Amino acid sequence: MELGYLLNSNSKFSSYSSKFYEILVANQVPFRLIDPNSITLLDELKQCSHLLFKHSMGDTDRILYEAIFHIAHNVYGVKCFPNYETFWPNENKIREYYLLKSNGFPIIDSAVFWNYQKADEFLQNAQFPIVAKLPKGASSENVILVSSYKEGKKVIRQVFNQGVRRRGFKTRSSLSALSKVGLKKYGKDLLKSHLVDLGWMRDKNEYAVWQIQKDAILFQKFLPDNKFDTRITVIGNRAFAFRRFVRKNDFRASGSGNLDMNPQEIDPRCVRLAFDIAKKMNFNTMAYDFIYDQNKQPHISEISYGFVYYFLERCPGYWDDELNWVPGHFSPQKCQLQDFLGIELK
Numbered sequence: 150m151e152l153g154y155l156l157n158s159n160s161k162f163s164s165y166s167s168k169f170y171e172i173l174v175a176n177q178v179p180f181r182l183i184d185p186n187s188i189t190l191l192d193e194l195k196q197c198s199h200l201l202f203k204h205s206m207g208d209t210d211r212i213l214y215e216a217i218f219h220i221a222h223n224v225y226g227v228k229c230f231p232n233y234e235t236f237w238p239n240e241n242k243i244r245e246y247y248l249l250k251s252n253g254f255p256i257i258d259s260a261v262f263w264n265y266q267k268a269d270e271f272l273q274n275a276q277f278p279i280v281a282k283l284p285k286g287a288s289s290e291n292v293i294l295v296s297s298y299k300e301g302k303k304v305i306r307q308v309f310n311q312g313v314r315r316r317g318f319k320t321r322s323s324l325s326a327l328s329k330v331g332l333k334k335y336g337k338d339l340l341k342s343h344l345v346d347l348g349w350m351r352d353k354n355e356y357a358v359w360q361i362q363k364d365a366i367l368f369q370k371f372l373p374d375n376k377f378d379t380r381i382t383v384i385g386n387r388a389f390a391f392r393r394f395v396r397k398n399d400f401r402a403s404g405s406g407n408l409d410m411n412p413q414e415i416d417p418r419c420v421r422l423a424f425d426i427a428k429k430m431n432f433n434t435m436a437y438d439f440i441y442d443q444n445k446q447p448h449i450s451e452i453s454y455g456f457v458y459y460f461l462e463r464c465p466g467y468w469d470d471e472l473n474w475v476p477g478h479f480s481p482q483k484c485q486l487q488d489f490l491g492i493e494l495k
Contacts (some may be wrong), residue, residue: 150198150199150490151196151197151198152178152179152181152197152198152199152201152490153183153193153196153197153199153200153201154170154173154181154182154202155185155200155201155202155217156183157185157204157205157207158185158186158207158209158210160185160186163205164430165203165458165482167201168450168480168482169201169301170487172480172482172483172494173486175194175495176494177220178490178492178494179490180201180304181196181197185213185217190217191220194217194221194225195261196224197225197370198228199228199229199230199450199490200217200221200222200228200229201230201489202214202228202229202230202231203231204239204240204455206240206455207339208240208285211239211240214349215236218233218236228489230433230485231433231434231454232432232433234430234431235432235434235435235454236454238452239453239454239455240284240285240453241284242283242284242285242286242367242454243261243365243367244284245451245452246367248279249449252429252430254422254425254426254449255422255446255448255449256449256450257370257440257448257449258369258370259367259368259369259370259373261365261366261367261368262305262365262366263365265305265306265308267304268309268366268368269302269305271368272298272301272368274434275298275301277295277296277298277301278295278371279294279295279301279368279369279370279371280368280370280371281293281294281295281301281304281366281368281369282366282368282369283308283313283362283365283367284362284365284367285362285365288330291313291362294319294371295368305366306364308366309363309364310363311363312361312362312363312364313361313362313363314449322324348437349384360462361456369450372441372443372448373396375395375441377392377393377394377397378392378393378439378440379391379392379393379416379439379447380392380393380428380436380437380438380439380456380460381415381419381420381422381423381437381439382435382436382437382461382481383423383424383427383434383436384433384434384481384484384488385434385484385487385488387468387469387475387484388423388424388467388468388470389461389464389467389481390415390419390420390464390467391410391415391463391464392408392409392410392411392414392415393407394407394409395406395407408460408463412464412466416447417472418447419437419439419447420468420472422437422447423435423437423438424470426452428470429466433485433489434454434481435452436452436454436455436456437449437451437453438450438451438452458481458482461476461479461481462479462480462481463478464478464479465477465478466478466479467479
């Protein structure tokens with residue numbers, strides 16, 4: 150086995166990736182670090198049997214892996230982690246929706262628009278409130294609640310004209326709005342954003358997390374009275390789970406940090422659904438966010454192969470694919486490596 154470990158686009162490890170590195174070193178698994186900025190990149194890929202990578206949240210890493218994956222897997226015959234099925238919908242809520250809806254899985258009813266006029270026609274007849282989402286966003290960023298046609302029109306004007314920058318939608322529902330962050334932080338963030346745009350200040354983040362998003366939006370049916378969502382993360386035949394409670398006076402649970410790790414509170418229907426989807430879709434790893442409709446039926450709001458790894462480490466165990474409980478605390482990176490490399494790791 151010749152394992153290649155692809156660095157991120159800035160030739161460094163992400164915090165998640167650094168755990169892969171520690172595990173490989175501790176287990177004396179030989180590997181070569183591959184710098185995507187090296188002129189010998191293709192020669193190094195050619196010598197690998199396995200290629201390991203973990204996207205950061207940035208657009209650049211997504212573009213990087215898309216450029217490399219086809220060559221590694223289809224030209225050089227390298228086994229890659231993540232596989233195509235796993236990374237294809239990564240950080241793209243429109244792809245997630247199309248994928249799950251077309252396969253008959255219970256994702257929340259949504260409408261996708263690529264055109265201002267069509268989005269406007271939809272809003273004129275919409276039943277409010279509705280949830281608006283951009284393709285990219287994490288921890289509820291770029292997810293807002295639209296309460297009226299007037300507010301919706303403002304949103305689509307932004308999306309289909311100048312686009313949405315890192316600070317998000319210009320609405321009261323945005324997590325970066327004045328009412329959410331307070332005057333001091335709002336003013337500081339606004340000033341910094343203008344200075345970066347003018348070139349008078351350099352963003353400390355070498356690669357902006359998300360580039361400007363425009364010309365695409367997803368409107369999702371609002372399911373009220375959900376005080377929490379259920380996050381199920383499937384890695385191979387393991388399902389880790391916890392509940393995330395919504396923020397105070399808000400509808401968003403992702404990124405709240407208010408977690409309940411009690412396995413007895415987890416709806417087994419969500420665990421079963423997550424396993425069913427993972428197997429049919431051939432995902433290496435995937436996290437699923439479930440909330441309930443008015444009939445208390447679980448529906449998926451989003452999926453993502455990226456997640457906060459130390460939340461999974463805090464889980465008191467996992468379910469296997471027969472829904473048997475396996476107690477203990479486990480490293481998600483170690484689980485992923487064991488599945489990918491087919492070896493036991495300490």
